[in-house]
């Protein structure tokens with residue numbers, strides 16, 4: 001999440017810490033650095049100008065105290081202004097029952113997946129009764145995708161032969177069954193076109209939804225603001241959801257959207273899975289970016305995971321084998337990419353050596369593939385893995401014999417260490433089972 005931006009802002013904070021005083025020269029330098037960072041991050045010019053101006057004004061009138069160093073004061077101001085730029089979060093208006101939530105956006109933005117994510121969020125976290133409606137009647141595949149997702153999350157699905165009939169029917173059904181919210185997945189096109197906008201306008205005039213939510217791909221960078229403007233000129237948008245935030249390194253859309261369009265963010269899509277939806281919280285996003293972590297988010301993630309207690313690892317570490325490691329790895333991966341999780345721990349992202357020790361998703365998959373290519377017997381008793389078995393495992397997992405050897409070596413080290421009870425004498429754990437291979 002915003003890895004490039006995060007790295008750059010943290011190195012700027014390091015630079016600011018070196019300032020002994022803040023004269024006009026330093027203030028100009030800070031503003032120049034921030035401007036450059038924003039422009040390199042594909043953030044809209046108006047948003048860049050706004051934050052630089054705010055920072056400059058605050059720094060020019062700053063009162064120094066002896067307790068806080070100039071560098072810390074500057075970093076605090078920049079952090080606060082990043083939070084202000086992201087803007088206060090929006091929400092879903094539940095003042096009507098059922099409330100209509102119209103999901104709009106261009107094709108591929110993640111609209112269908114996000115409709116299901118929201119339904120799941122409100123059903124599981126807020127005890128609401130959602131109804132999912134497929135209104136993209138021209139694309140049977142989109143209807144099918146939403147229907148499948150609705151079955152997966154056990155939320156009812158409704159559709160009809162045109163979007164107006166679908167909404168009408170859904171409203172009647174919701175009123176009779178007491179549903180709280182109707183989430184309508186409207187049609188998307190490859191780009192914003194007149195036909196799409198006309199249909200939305202007509203739906204809006206007919207049903208006056210309390211919620212018109214724009215789903216937008218954060219990877220679009222500041223281009224996202226153009227799409228948002230086109231929708232905003234057609235219907236009154238009440239909020240936006242940025243999808244694929246997990247893959248966005250620069251933050252161009254996130255930091256531009258509010259300033260350019262005024263539309264508040266409500267949720268962030270942070271992965272392909274249904275659970276990968278976060279309520280937008282600017283403080284938590286910024287704290288993560290600047291390396292202050294997000295303990296609250298980490299606790300939420302851990303408590304969301306349903307641990308299968310029948311698969312709990314044995315208490316005695318001597319009994320651990322590759323089955324144990326495979327299972328723990330799966331439990332950890334359910335929470336999302338490892339680096340993402342660790343970035344939620346305050347200070348972690350600033351320790352470069354620690355980051356280098358952590359395998360990325362691709363490496364995790366390779367380690368998992370090696371373990372999965374072992375037979376159940378091999379996983380229980382890895383000592384039986386001889387040269388020909390290693391060849392078979394490497395071939396089956398699409399890795400190399402060296403990689404299989406490396407994993408087995410790390411396993412051996414792990415076992416030896418516990419046998420010799422060296423751990424009690426303060427010896428560091430090897431980076432297994434999450435080490436690089």
Ligand SMILES: Nc1nc2c(ncn2[C@@H]2O[C@H](COP(=O)(O)OP(=O)(O)OP(=O)(O)O)[C@@H](O)[C@H]2O)c(=O)[nH]1
Nearest residue numbers: 107108109110111112113188243244269270271272
């Ligand atoms: N990494 C990541 N992928 C996402 C996220 N949200 C959606 N996707 C993926 O983006 C792709 C497009 O998502 P859809 O929900 O089909 O997009 P859509 O806007 O409904 O597109 P159409 O149905 O074609 O109109 C799918 O592969 C999703 O799994 C997210 O937050 N993170």
